[in-house]
Amino acid sequence: MAATIKQIAGRLNVSVATVSRALNDLPGVGEKMRRKVRRTAAELGYVPDFHARALVSGKVPFLGLVVPDITNSFFPALALxxxxxxxxxxxxxxxxxxxxxxxxxxxxxxxxxSRRVSGLIVAEPLDAAILDSVDLETVSNGLVLAGVEAPGGTGLCSVMVDDRDGGMQVGRHLVECGAHRIAFVGGPSESPNSRDRLEGLTIGLGISGGAAAIVSVTDGAWTEESGYRQADRLLRDMVPDAIFAANDLLAIGVMRRLVESGIAVGRGVALAGYDDTHVVSLTSVPITSVAQPTAQVGSLAVKLLGQMLSGDSGCGDAVLKPSLVARSSTLEFSNLHVLAPRDAQGA
Amino acid sequence: MAATIKQIAGRLNVSVATVSRALNDLPGVGEKMRRKVRRTAAELGYVPDFHARALVSGKVPFLGLVVPDITNSFFPALALxxxxxxxxxxxxxxxxxxxxxxxxxxxxxxxxxSRRVSGLIVAEPLDAAILDSVDLETVSNGLVLAGVEAPGGTGLCSVMVDDRDGGMQVGRHLVECGAHRIAFVGGPSESPNSRDRLEGLTIGLGISGGAAAIVSVTDGAWTEESGYRQADRLLRDMVPDAIFAANDLLAIGVMRRLVESGIAVGRGVALAGYDDTHVVSLTSVPITSVAQPTAQVGSLAVKLLGQMLSGDSGCGDAVLKPSLVARSSTLEFSNLHVLAPRDAQGA
DNA sequence: CGGGATGGCGTAAACGTTTACGCAACGTAA
DNA sequence: TTACGTTGCGTAAACGTTTACGCCATCCCG
Incomplete structure (x- = not known):
């Protein structure tokens, strides 16, 4: 049975206050006594009860990170x-x-x-229904959203990555690669992240001035299976030049479906994902993706949380920029459709 | 500020005991009063303080899973x-x-x-030094190891997967694939998991009776980088027929190094990993690996933990069997070195 | 109508800490 | 010497719950 402060006090015939002070390096206790307390604490195998400590002091040495899918390597990376x-x-x-x-x-x-954590970083969207179920006033200082936008009205603090910009980069890149008929494979239709990436794609295609057009938009979950199914539906109608999946998981599902149809990724169809998880660099043909600045997101989120907890209520929302990482899944397509004509010209 | 049970009681002019009973569906409170309490609790946005609750009841509604590397997809899978x-x-x-x-x-x-969790499942090795730093008596009932062996002497509870068997399966498979000079790329040299997999490999090679022999053993960390470095060292001396990496991460690192040397994985060298993480099925040439029964490990670990917490001190250690998943990285090699001769015979 | 159950509620102790306050003893300066 | 600050410690309240116990009604059965 774990020893308590009271047992230590009893053994030494001193008060619990003295023991507490001794153990916490607080002033008001002699050096000799401090050593005695430390020693018997060690002997008894004393471990402080965080519950009791948190109950009175109101402080907890842990912060929580809430992720929607630990299986999606993006989130472990963020967690790190x-x-x-x-x-x-x-x-x-x-x-x-x-x-x-x-x-x-x-x-x-x-x-x-319930004060089990000092603060919470949430990496998935919070909708109105969820927010209704909690006391917003209580929760709002101690909560920061990471990678998702704060719902309107709530003064929630967030550190965002510019999904629209990411989508735009993909759009421009695909046009540069010579793609004309472009399909978007989305996440859940209600996801702002998915919508923003699509919007960005549209804008990117527009400003590139190419004859490119989005020929299809589908929706589903953020999973490989959903990517597979959406690609399946897509291929019934057409074979696009390029597919932009709102997610690497989706992209991998899409790839699986393409391979099944004998469509060579990167040659027959260009493919781009999002998140730049490690796996897309390892696939049979490496997949172009958009890298999120996870390190910055993480440190900023923690920093904001710290500010909120120490009273600075200035909720300095931040928005960071992602960056496109081009790989064979689009570059090869580019070589075939952009460079090849030039070579033909030269010949 | 989060409302307390006391505030609810004050508002209703009843005692805190009544409120507590009403909220926890305990007998001893009238239905009418129960409804009133519930309503004002909702109005005030009451959220129970788990600390206080845990402090008095000694029970915590959370159990913890300790993993060494959240980035290694095996652990998210286990977590799930x-x-x-x-x-x-x-x-x-x-x-x-x-x-x-x-x-x-x-x-x-x-x-x-410190009683912040009701129980702990630990998925990484515990050595003597770590165990010395905690009160074993206190900790030991409430702790179960998953996928790692319990240190001798401590009566710690564990659910293991038979690493030796896994290694054996790989050994036999490699011999069947026609490999003779086999290299082992290990995890940390002090890791029992790594050692057992190597032992299994040796046994597997032995009982297959092939002329196969392990020509090299190296060690490092459980990371892709380590795999890369070990393969690098390996290739200075020789090019083996097959490489067994103690881990999928290692295997991927090995693969990267092989590709750099222009050695075709599956053709020039057979490759096998361990854990059967999703990524090895997606690589340019899919990698043979050993699947751990994560679902069973998880449910058994939780079950054992439950038994321990409810007093059944019978620490029923369990050991499960892994299963080899053969993929191109070895099968292709097999086609070239086993079937080809037969074809040649036939011709 | 009296008796013991029973249901509904309050009182208060307990969980293991932290911390404001009080009180001696001791030293130091005038 | 007096007065005062400092050091070292004890007392006790507080944090928000749960729960054993006791009390007063009410009800049912004989």
């Missing part, structure tokens, strides 16, 4: 970044995986209002 | 399995990532003794 940033400020991280389930998300938020 | 099993028994999961750092591991164990 957040963890490092948190460690730098002396806090450690616990990870909550919701599996895209609303009850788990609500539970995670409750974790915050 | 554990989470589902935990959810089935009404508990939710928090994830701790140690990044292979001992201080983080110690911190995670402290989390258990």
């Amino acid at each position: 970044a957040v963890e490092e940033a948190a460690a730098a400020s002396g806090q450690s991280l616990i990870l909550l995986n919701t599996n895209w389930r609303r009850d788990r998300l609500a539970q995670a938020l409750e974790l915050l209002s | 399995a554990v989470e589902e099993a935990a959810a089935a028994s009404g508990q939710s999961l928090i994830l701790l990532n140690t990044n292979w750092r001992r201080d983080r591991l110690a911190q995670a164990l402290e989390l258990l003794s």
Whole structure:
């Protein structure tokens, strides 16, 4: 049985206050006594009860990161970044995986209002229904969103990555690669991230002035299976020049479906994903993707959280820029459709 | 400010006991009063303070999973399995990532003794030094190891996967594929998992009776970089027929190095990994790997933990069997070196 | 109509800490 | 010497719950 402060006090015939002071390096206790307390604490195998400590002091040494899908490598990468940033400020991280389930998300938020964590970084969208189920006033200072936009009205703090810009970069890149008929394979239709990436794509195609046009938009979940199914539906009608998947997982699903149809990714169809997870650089033909600045997102989120907790209520929303990473899945297509004509000209 | 049970009681002119009973569906309170309490609790946005609750009841609704590297997809997969099993028994999961750092591991164990979690599932090795730093008696019932062996002497509970068997399966498979000079690319030299997989490999090669022999053993970390470096060292001396990497991450690193040398994976060299993470099925040439029964590991670990917490101290250690998943990285080699001679015979 | 159950509620102790306050003893300066 | 600050410690309240216990009605059965 874990020893308590009271047992230590009893053994030494001193008061619990003295023991507490001794153990916490607070003034008001002699050096000799401090050593005695330390020693018996070690002997008894004393471990402080965080619950009791948190109950009275109101402070908890943990912050939580809520992710929707731990299986999607993007989130472990984010977790790593957040963890490092948190460690730098002396806090450690616990990870909550919701599996895209609303009850788990609500539970995670409750974790915050029940003061089990000092702060929460949430990396998935919060809709009105969820927000209704928690006390916003209580929760709002101690919560920062990462990579998702704050719902309107709520003064929630967030650090965003510019999805529209990412989509734009992809759009321009695809036009440069010589793609004309472009398909977008989206995430859930209600996801702002997915919508913004599509919007960006449209803008990117527009400003590139190419004859490019988006020929199809589909929707589903953020999974490989959804990518596969959407590609399947897509191929019934047409074979586009290029496919932009709102997600690397989707992109991989799309790729699987393309391969099944004997369509060579990068040759027959250009393919781009989003998140630049490690796996897209390893696939049979490496997939072009948009890298999110996870390290910055993590450190900024932790920083903002720290400010909020220390009273600076100035919710300095931040928005970072992603960057396109071009790989064979589009470059090869480019070689065939852009350089090849030139070569033909030269010949 | 989050409302307390006391405020609700004050508003209704009843005692806190009544409120507590009403909210927790305990008997001893009238239906009418229960409804009134519920309503004002909702009005005030009451959220129970888990700290206070845990302090008095000694029960915490969370169990923790400690993983060494959240970036290694094997662990998210395990996390998912554990989470589902935990959810089935009404508990939710928090994830701790140690990044292979001992201080983080110690911190995670402290989390258990400080009663912030009801139980802990640890998926990385615990050595003597770590165990010394915590109160074993306190910690040991509430702790189960998953996928790693319990250190001798400590009566720690564990659910293992038979690494030796996995290695054996790989060994036999490689011999069947016609490999003779086989290299092993290991994890950290002190890792029992790595050692067992190597031992299994040796045994597998032996009982297959082939002229196969292990020509090299190296060691490092469980990372892709380590795999790359080890393959680099390996290739200075020789080009083996087959390489067995103790880990998929290592295997991918090895693959990267092989590709750089223009050695065709699956043709020039057979390659096998371990864990059967999703990525090895997506690489340019899909990599043969050994699948761990994560779902069973997860549910068994949770089950054992439940038994321990409810007093059944019978620490029923379990050991499960892995299964080899053969892919092109070895099958292609097999076609070239086993079937081809037969064809030649036939011709 | 009296008796013991029973249901509904309040009182208060307990969980393990932190911390404001009080109180001696001791030293130091006038 | 007096007066006063400082050091070292104890007392006790507080944090927000749960829960054993006791009390007063009410009800049912004989």
